[in-house]
Amino acid sequence: MQTTTMIEMRNITKIFRTEELETHALRGIDLEIEAGEYVSISGPSGCGKSSLLAILGLLDSPTEGSYVIDGRDASNLGVNARAVLRNEKIGFVFQAFNLIDELNVFDNVALPLRYRTPTPSAKDIERKVMSVLTDVDMAHRHKHKPNQLSGGQQQRIAIARGLVGNPSILLVDEPTGNLDSKNGDMVMDLLAQLNAQGTTICMVTHDPRYGDMAGRQLHLLDGQMLEAVAFAGAV
């Protein structure tokens, strides 16, 4: 079967430097993620998970190393070029949902499309937003404000916002951290279902129960990949 490589990192290093201190957050990370994979990354506090996710998500650049996403070299892009590529290629889901309280569900989900140049037509935006809201079973709530929804529902809206631009990869950071176990399980089931339908997912979690749901589990320690355990899983 032919596969497409979505993520290709080689020897990624991240060093944070201040006048007195040098912190090696990532030490030579090699990472490949194929289209359709569901990968989890876990590890103890301070091991480099957020630093890696920030580079994967084009929020930060590495000190050294190469990063190709969906065939585009992102290793040495300036801030503006990185932002354009991020909008096109990356969907984010955060622990804290990060929805805008003043906007209704529809407008929250539409946001990544409205930042696009050229901006899609209103009709196109409506079609895409309602389609992803249907995928997460929240179309009936499109006029609600985030504070009128449960935590689990808010995270489903955040997932819809992550998916609306048809990204190459959905980056998910501790998606159940703010949820009770019932809502957490529901969000994890939704991610598994989206992956089964073809969405490529990379999730950072320190919860081993949820790491198990990914097709491949990676472990970070002191800025290095410990092991790569491959399962027949969802791929």
Ligand SMILES: Nc1ncnc2c1ncn2[C@@H]1O[C@H](COP(=O)(O)OP(=O)(O)OP(=O)(O)O)[C@@H](O)[C@H]1O
């Ligand atoms: N902006 C920064 N300036 C200096 N050091 C930093 C910065 N960001 C992270 N670090 C350091 O880099 C290392 C990795 O941090 P990172 O936040 O990536 O870990 P993490 O695995 O996400 O931790 P946690 O699970 O606690 O969120 C840590 O030693 C941290 O102190």
